[in-house]
Amino acid sequence: MDAKPYMFNYVELRAATDDFNPVNKLGEGGFGPVYRGTLEDGRVVAVKQLSVASHQGKSQFVAEIATISAVQHRNLVKLFGCCIEGDKRLLVYEYLENKSLDQETESLCFDGAGNRSLSLDWPTRFDICLGVARGLAYLHEESRLRIVHRDVKASNILLDSDLNPKISDFGLAKLYDDKKTHISTRVAGTIGYLAPEYAMRGHLTEKADVFSFGVVALEIVSGRPNSDSSLEDDKMYLLEWAWNLHETNQELELVDRTLTSVNDDEVKRIIGVALLCSQTSPGLRPSMSRVVFNAFWRH
Incomplete structure (x- = not known):
């Protein structure tokens, strides 16, 4: 844990990204823009320019990045190292070919357009x-440091070449100390995914991530974003619509119409777990390890 992260120099990252050329921009995250870069050794990486002013000194920042680098799991984006020069703060991550889940679902199924480069069939969505769920369970319960992500959403879930999901931006908002009261002065997160107790009172525990996971799972099943003002009133808010369908035993109405076949039992199980995760009371939400154990074993 005390090991220093690999330190890149600014000149090599500027060269790798062709001077942060807009052509290489992959997206704009909550912490700043991300660029595709190719290092001198041929490795393709994602370079994140931190635009959020860091309140930390250099040594504290390096220590925090070392901690994040040490947190590794097959469902977490790997952090290779960082660059600190003057007021510049950059992070260098593994590059994932298939972009983020929201970009894939927008092009593949959110708009129902049908002209797709990839097919997110039901088994892929289930996986x-x-x-x-496994990545979050690791962050919350298995890593040496317990980390609450704070901003679990489709755009923070990246897909590799085999469409395996990897969670990005973990550990950047706040490292989580179990012995302190979970009160955060600044609510970090995205409307539509925010747990009510966190949005309204700044009360932060891992159960805030569990809520967000429930919303993401419903988006994956339905192939639509959590709110869509173009839809009729009863379908506009995905979570509300899902609860209404659940109460009338019509959960399967939620399934993305572009899917040619689904496993009804798995769909119902995931929707049921997603609704358990997104209950108003954090005490009623399961842990992510329970979610993995209960929702995803296959017969």
Whole structure:
């Protein structure tokens, strides 16, 4: 844990990204823009420029990055190292070919357009839900440091060449100390995914991530974002619509219409777990390890 992270120099990252050329921009995260880069050794990486002003000194920042680098799991994006020069703060991550889940689902099924480069069939979606659940269970319960992500959402779930999901941006918002009261002065997160107790009172525990996971799982099943003002009122908010369908035993109405075949039992199980995860009371939500154990074993 005390090991220093690999330190890149700014000149090599500028060269790798062609001087942060807009052509190489992969997206804009909550902490700043991300660029595709090719290092001198041929490795393709994702370089994140931290635009959020760091309140930490250099040594504290390095220590925190070392901690994040040490947290490794097949469903977490790997952090290779960082660059600190002057006021510049950059992070270098593994590059994932298939972008983020929201970009894939937007192009593949959110718009129902049908012209797709990839096919997110039901088994793939089931496995994506499982991978995200496993990654969060690791962060919350298995890593030496317990980390609450704070901003679990489709755009923070990246897909590799085999469509395995990897959670990005973990550990950047706040490292989580179990012995302190979970009160956060600044609510970090995205509307639509925020647990009510966190959004309203800044009360942060791992159960805030569990809530967000429930919303993401419903998005994966339905192939649509958590809110869509173009839809009729009863379908506009995905979570509300899902609860209404659940109460009338019509859960399968939620399934993305572009899917040619699904496993009804698995769909119902995932929707049921997603609704358990997104209950208003954090005490009623399961842990992510329970989610993995209960929702994803296959007969």
